[in-house]
Every structure is written in C-alpha cells, then in structure tokens.
Amino acid sequence: MPNAPDLEKLKSVLDGIATRYAGEAERGDVADYIPELADVSLNHFGIAVAPLQGAPLLAGDAEVAFSIQSISKVFGLTVALERVGATLWRRVGREPSGDPFNSIVQLESERGKPRNPFINPGAIVVADVILGNAKPGDPEEPVLDLCRYLAEDPSITVDEAVFQSEVATGHRNRALAYFMQAEGNLEGEVPEVVKSYFRQCSIAMSCRQLAMAGRFLAAGGQGAAADHAAVTPERARRINALMMTCGCYDASGEVAFRIGLPCKSGVGGGILAIAPGIAAIAAWCPGLDDKGNSRLALAAIEELSREMGWSVF
Amino acid sequence: MPNAPDLEKLKSVLDGIATRYAGEAERGDVADYIPELADVSLNHFGIAVAPLQGAPLLAGDAEVAFSIQSISKVFGLTVALERVGATLWRRVGREPSGDPFNSIVQLESERGKPRNPFINPGAIVVADVILGNAKPGDPEEPVLDLCRYLAEDPSITVDEAVFQSEVATGHRNRALAYFMQAEGNLEGEVPEVVKSYFRQCSIAMSCRQLAMAGRFLAAGGQGAAADHAAVTPERARRINALMMTCGCYDASGEVAFRIGLPCKSGVGGGILAIAPGIAAIAAWCPGLDDKGNSRLALAAIEELSREMGWSVF
C-alpha cells in the first residue's frame, strides 16, 4: 500500500482549488429534468478528501448537502453484492455501454441484461435484487442505511422533495423497468422497484459525508469502524474497476484518461473518486458538462490527482 | 512508486502458471480468419515479465514469436502521439465502444470518428496520421522501428506470410477505411493506409520481446536506454488508461474487473499488461475466448496479478 498522503500539501492543494473555482465563470449547466435539481445554485463548489485514517480534509462548500443521484449506484451495488454475491452478474454485465446512461437500445439488443450496474437499467436491476433478497430484520432502506453506517452519520436522509419529483417524472426509468420485466430480468413489481430506485437516488449528502462513505473503497474494503470490514479487499477492487470503466456514463474513458482514478458521478453535480490505498475524494458543483458530469468537480479531481500524483496509472 | 517486486516469488509464480497451463485442456479456439493464425498450435503457452530494471523473467514458450496483431495498436498510438500530440484526439475518441472491434455501426452514428485508437477503425486513422506526418529521415516502418528500439532487439520483423494473408482477406478493414474517407477522416489513399496497418498487425514478437517493448508504459514513459524517455510520464499514464478502458475489445470492463491492470490483447493470442511502476507483462496462448481475447493469457495475468498484488485498484 502506498504511504499516507502529505496532509499539509493536500490541504494547500484543496484550498487553492476551492479558492480558484469559487470564481470560475464556466460552470456548465444544472440538470433541469426535475425542478429540485434545477433550483440549486451554480455558485456552489465543495471538495472533501477522506484519507484512510483520521478526519477528512474539507474546502469550499464541503458541508452543504446535495442530491447524490447516480453516485448512489455504488452503494446500491455494494448492498446487492452483500446479499447475493457474484450471482448478481447473471443479471447485469460489467462492460462500458458506449451509450448514454438511460439508453434503451442496448437493452433490446442484449435481451434485457443491462451492460453494467452504473447505467440506469443496471441500477434498477440492482434495486430489484436488493428488494427480492431481503431477510427479516433488514433495514427498510438498506442503501440509505449503508451510507449512514459508512459515513458514521445517522443524519443522512432522503430528500423528500427530490424523491417526489423523481416519482412524478421518472417515465423513462419505468420504461426501462417494464422492458426488463418483459425480458424476464425484473422480479418485483415495477412501481415498487422504481420507487426504491428513486429513493436511493434522492439521498442527500455533503462532500464530507460522501468522502467518508466512499472511504472503504480506498481502504481495501475496510469500513470506518476499525473492527469491521465493509467488503472484502477483492470486492472493493472490483467495484473500483467498474467505477473506472463505467462510472461516468459515456465519458468514462475520458475521465480515466484525464484523471486516472475510479470515479462515479451523479447529475446532482457530485463525483466520488477513489485513490486506492490513499483516500476517497468527493467534489461537488451543480454545473454539468454535455455528458452529464460536473464540470468543476471533474476539473478539481483532475487537478488534485495530478498535483498529488494519485493516478493509478 | 511501488517497490521492486520480489523476484524470487515472481519466478515461482510464473513457473507454477506455465507448468499448470501446459496441461490445461480448455484452451479456446485459434483465430481462423487467416490460415497463418489458424495453423499455430494451441499447445503453446508463454509468459514474460519485464520489471523496471534488469532482465525479464520468462516461463513456458516465452521465446517463441507470435503475431502481435492488435497489440501493435499500442505502439502505433505511441508513434502517432509523438508525431502530432494531442491533436490526434480530434480524429479519434477515447471512449470504450461497447461494440466488437471491427463494428462499422458506431462509425456511422458518429460520422466517421472512431471511438478509440484500439478498435480497428481507430487504429486505421492512427496509421493514416503516421503516414501523413512523416518527416524526411523517418523510418519506413515506424511502428516496427519503435518496437525494435523499445525491445532493444533489431531482429524483430514483420511476418510476411501473415501480412500477405491480411492483404488478401482484409475487406472489412478496407470498408472501414473507405467509410472514414467518405466522412473526411482519412487523408491518405486507402490501399496505402491499410497496407501500413496490415504491416504493423503482422509484426511478430515473443513474450520476452513484447514485455521489453511495453516496459516503458510501466516505467513512466522511460525507455530501456537509461538516458532516453520514450514518452512523458503523463503520456504513458494516458496510454495505460486507454488500455484499461478500451484494450480488450468489448471485454475491457470484464478484464479490468478481473485483473485490474491495463491490458491490450491481439487475436494472435498475445496480451500485453502493465503494472504501473512495477513491470510489463506479456502472455501468449493462441486459443481465444468468445470475445477474441486469449483465454489462457488472460487467466495467467489474472493469477499473476492476484498472487503479486499488482491490481491498481
């Protein structure tokens, strides 16, 4: 494992980024598909780094909660793998899709098996797996529960207004779900499965909380509580690999090229990045580029990775 | 940078793999699209690891030359980047394609710009860039020349019989080239460009030679000769990133998931893998899986990576 990062340098890099990005003019556009996302101010920028040990380092709006949206797919995948292990891969693939996150074309040509768990249909199957494999005593909202556990912060919640908007507008996700049900790859009732999916997408976290929640992926699967492994080291590596190849929609190749770290983005403007053996990084600015990734969050993580020499390549 | 590997353990792991794989029954099928590839014995298995310093470690048929085929795309890309730098990316993308290596569908929907330099149309554009940006004094076969330089071995040659077969059967590649010419993304004459592409695919190397030739990518771009950087560290990282996301056709995600190293495969049965900061690995067995990657070479690199803890994740 690499050595612990130079925290002083790291703090200085983060402060420099946050200061410069506060005044950055080209910030992209906020997602407009639901009003709750469209109303968030473009002026926000926050970043947090959680090293393997100790408290996270924060800069900018790192304590402001935002809608994690597709970043929740990382935690959903983690829950599903805990419940069914590698049998999950019978129902969802592990390949980049080459299509936008909500495309239905690939689903048709591959008979209802989504390419990977980080595109919408893949995450809907994952939600179905979680629902269909609950045991007595399991939490009602296991993805939310995992986020609270990993971040050691029970105050994390679902943003109910965002959730209601997702329910009101999520027709395309319903289309994906019914399509997979028609192909025999969805076991639950569509309304219940997509509700569960919408709820996990509507979880709100700050950069600090998100970096803490993602830290187990940088730590070989080791959770925050010293005596508890969240997942095995091999599973953590594999989730990281999926984030690298599939984590940023059809810009995943570009992100790997520029940053060299596993990343997962969400249309709320957040990005979770993993520097294996070193730290988890969460950055947030609501302005998106044309692929749906946060323009400044990507730029910030690129700069941070370069300055700290954290690229895995 | 990680420390140098434990060479004794490494040698033992390699020998164990080679011994076991010599008797492995399920070896996949040899590529049959040209007789020269179809005639190679399935019994071959070789592996070589070139650490940053010193001689490569060999096991099995590591000295037997084979057709590197698509692995040549790594060296072609390196030459083209040296010639035109980042302007290359105006003509070829950096995203996984989600389609087989020789698909023409994506080319049509994206107006003749290939998704990445490791699918056939991308490599044909790269060959066109190399041809169109030659300066006086440049070698006649720059990709071959680079392989010889990097491997410190002037005996590396083009297999003329393979080359002639490629010429005789390469109609799909001609189709790709004419299609890109129709879209304005090919400047040279198609027959000349595809000839150049076929010649680089027909380079023959042993695992030893290939591991040596790829070592600069593990070494931050540093070539074999101590006083000469083949490429900058940043460029080496970026080539590695492309190998990770796009190097194994539409099994790239699967390979990242299983192995966690940048890899480039060829239908000759070879795979080049990079453990950044540690070593370059070349493995070879002519039997392919249904995605066109060598079944045993992949399995060997997976085992090696796991035993040595070389996954970047």
Place this chain on the structure above:
Amino acid sequence: MPNAPDLEKLKSVLDGIATRYAGEAERGDVADYIPELADVSLNHFGIAVAPLQGAPLLAGDAEVAFSIQSISKVFGLTVALERVGATLWRRVGREPSGDPFNSIVQLESERGKPRNPFINPGAIVVADVILGNAKPGDPEEPVLDLCRYLAEDPSITVDEAVFQSEVATGHRNRALAYFMQAEGNLEGEVPEVVKSYFRQCSIAMSCRQLAMAGRFLAAGGQGAAADHAAVTPERARRINALMMTCGCYDASGEVAFRIGLPCKSGVGGGILAIAPGIAAIAAWCPGLDDKGNSRLALAAIEELSREMGWSVF
C-alpha cells in the same frame, strides 16, 4: 373502378383453397405469448371475401371467431383519423420501420415518435389520441363500436380471457408507452392507455365479420349502410397505402411483392387484405411464420389474388 368479380369463379377458388389447406401439414406455430392464443387449434383455416355489394363468400372455418390482435390497428387508426384528422401525423409517422413490431430501438433514435400506426408504439399513440379526444356521447369502446357498425353485427365482443392475459403479460407495451410518455408523446395515464390498447387487440371476429368490417376500405370509404360514408375515398386510399407498406411487420415488403394487395396481419393468425374497388378479404389460420404472419392465411390470399388477378400492380 374495376368490375365486380366473377362470383362463381371466386367461390370455386375459395372452396379449392379451403379444401387443400384443411390438409396442409406445414402450418407454422401458434403465438405462445399468452395461453389464450397458444391454445387455439392449428387445424383451423377459414377465409371470407366481401365484394362491394352483396353477401360475403365463405369457405372453411369462416364463422369461427378468433382474436384479431394487430388487425385492430386498422380500425383504431380509422377512429383516430375521424377524431383528429391529419394532425394525427404529428405524433406518428407513415414509414415502414424495418424493425420488428415491438422494437423500442427506433423509438429512441426518433425521440418517441413511432414510425407508423401499425407497429405497437404507433397503435398505443393512436389509442392515446382516441382517449384524449372523446366527446360526450362517444361510445366507451369506440374501436369495438366501429367494428360492430362496419360489420353490421352488434354481437362482436372483446374476448375477456384474452384481454386479461394481455394485461397480465403486456410489460413490453407498458415499456413502449412509458418511453413515449418520457418523450412527451403520450398524454393519458399509461395504465389507462394500454388498457384501451389491450381491449382493442382482444376483439374477436370471424373471417366473415372481419371481411365485412374491412369492406369500406375496398369501397372507397363507403360503409355497409348505403347512405353512409365511413371515411372519404382519399382517407380509404391512404389507409390502404399504409397497410401495403407497413401492414405485415417487417415482412411488409415481402407481402407486397408476393400478393400485391394492402394487408394487415395479427398474431392471432388473421389477415385482412383489400382489393381496392373489388372486395375485402379475411383469412385465418393460427399458425405463424417467423415474422409473425399467418402462414396459411398469407398463402391463401396470395393464391386468391393470383387466381383472380387482383394485384394492384
């Protein structure tokens, strides 16, 4: 307008066909997607021809009711055109799709506008148009109502068992509907729209009833009751044109080539064909070919058209 057909010859041709087809061994396979269709005996074969004037000529099982399935799309289109006229074409196209009847791919590339009203998504939009443009006093089931009116037979009903099966298994149609709603091309509530669509598909008619119901298309739009035009002659011609180019899924070209008449088929094994100015034809045998068209019904209409010289070409 061509002259009235030679009824004696016509009767003889029909009897010959019915006799020979009763013993035909290669009958294709019944649709198996719902049990109610799968259970129908392959032994059935019926045919009816309704000349512009007078009673229809019948042969075989021409009085046995079957599920008209997609043939209902002709009547649904007629109702929708009556309600909104040519503005319908803002929401659905008039081109053959080149894809199977239930493909979702084309919908994605063309932003939710179905290619034509005879593929499933097109018919679902048509059902939405009918629902959304009801006036007080309109019948509750206007497609059923039109069929009864045209066939002069109020005994025509919806097969409730088929309808319940459609509801239970119609996930792909729900996927299509939600997808179009996501793209802004569906105004009603999806459950209500697909229910309406499923009901029209579940209408049961005999060959006699169906030939009578389709006769207005052969008669320049003139309905059975002499003093009442069902649609204008131009509209009848245009519906016929759509049946010719789009009426038999992705075998429409083949059917035009072999038969030379506008046809609309359904997976219940029925086919409605129009000989403009002469007669409407309905044939039925539950066995389907690999494109989903009734094997014997197609063959019968081909033979009939050839014998009677009814091809429009």
Place this chain on the structure above:
Amino acid sequence: MPNAPDLEKLKSVLDGIATRYAGEAERGDVADYIPELADVSLNHFGIAVAPLQGAPLLAGDAEVAFSIQSISKVFGLTVALERVGATLWRRVGREPSGDPFNSIVQLESERGKPRNPFINPGAIVVADVILGNAKPGDPEEPVLDLCRYLAEDPSITVDEAVFQSEVATGHRNRALAYFMQAEGNLEGEVPEVVKSYFRQCSIAMSCRQLAMAGRFLAAGGQGAAADHAAVTPERARRINALMMTCGCYDASGEVAFRIGLPCKSGVGGGILAIAPGIAAIAAWCPGLDDKGNSRLALAAIEELSREMGWSVF
C-alpha cells in the same frame, strides 16, 4: 386492365402542372455531392407520360437529359432478374430498410445481405450479379443497353463527367462493397463492381426517354416492340411492388401514402412512377427535399395521380 386514359384531360393536367411549377419558388436544393449535379439549374421542370399505346405526352423540360442516378436501379434489377431469376433474392432482400439509402448499419446487423435492391448496397450486389453472370455476346453495358432498347432510343448515353465524379467521390459505396465482400456477398473485384454501378448511375435520360423506358412496367412487362415481352407480367408486378415499398428511400411510405403509385427516385431530381395498366410517368426537377427526393417531381406526380384517379388504392 383499366381503360386507356382520357388523353385530352391528361394533356391539360400536364400543361397546368408545368406552367404552375415553372414559377414555383420552393424548389428544394440540388444534390451537392458531386459538382456535376450541383451545377444543374433549379429552374428546370419537366414531365412526360407514356400511355400503354402511342407517343408520350410531354410538358416543360421533358426533352432535357438529366442524370437518372438511382432510377437506374430499376433497370439494373430488371437485367439481373433476367440473368439469374429468383435466385437473386438469396443475396438481396425485399423489405424496406427504414434507413437512409447509403446506411451501412443494416448491412452489419444482417450480415452483408442488403434489405432491398433499391438501396445502394442492394444495387451494388445487383451490379455484381450482372457482371458475374455475363454470357458471351452480352452487351458491355447491359443496363444502358436495356434503357436504349426499352426507350427505343440508341442515343441514350452515360454522362462521362458525372461518371468521373462518381469515381472520384464514391468512397462510401466502396465501403459498402468491401463490407459485403467481407461478408461473402460480393463475388467480383470491388473496383470493377463499383465502376459498373457508377456507370449505370451516370446514365442520362430525358423525361420522355425515361417514361418510355419504364412503360413496360405499366404494360404487364410488355416492351415497346409489340412482339416482345421485356419481362413476364408477374415480374413486372413484383418490380412495381418493390418500387412501392422501397423506391423512395426512407420516404417510401410517405410517397405511397400521398401518391399511391410505385415510384423510384434519383438524386438527380428525376422520378419514375408507374400507373399499372395505364401509363409510365417521368418527372424531373433537380431540387430535392430532405429525404433526397425531388420536391416538385413528387408534387407533380401526386397532383397528376389525384387528378387522373390513378392511385392503385
């Protein structure tokens, strides 16, 4: 067979159309892919109708020769069917494609078998069939030869300047040809086959010549010379059926809907339409709509068909 048309009314309709269209402002855009087409004046408009018997009726620029382009596919198909009969259909389909005329996507998903003989890859296969089935004594340019024979006009020639431009710019057609060769559906040498295809596309005819050349399709296959059948009645019907479903690229459904006659268009601005049993029609204006069909030629044939009541539906 319908009766002969009212020639007086026909002449009056044609003159009315030609007069009005001479001053029509919205004429579309000329094809610009080769300079020889782009240079033709938008002001041209011509129309000719060849009844089954007697001389053709002309209006406007009906004696000005233009590049027939894709209309030649009708004559190429006729030659190929004469040479190999129905075995042609093993190598080319009979379905509308749903894609633009030069799309390569469909070819890939259907393994090199073009959807129909009226899209470019289909016509290239047809050209290959003609080349590969020549007997001693066959004319060197059989498609040109057939046009001269049918039109009873040996002065018809290939426009050499257009031909040279096709050769210089036809990379996409070469791509299609090589692709089919790779899939085993092209027997000749690609350069020779595409040359033959380019030559037939470069045939120049006037509306008068074209209407005469197409008249056999209206006449049940009967050629101009009274004692000679060009093709059987059944074959003529089948060619007409293909023109109806596939003759106007991905506007074929629209053309059937609006006009109700089999039509074949070319990017030179010409359209050949068939009123079975009545007449062949040729109209020409170089301005194209967004689907590549002549805007005014389509409108003229639509008006003519409506006025004369010639729709087959």
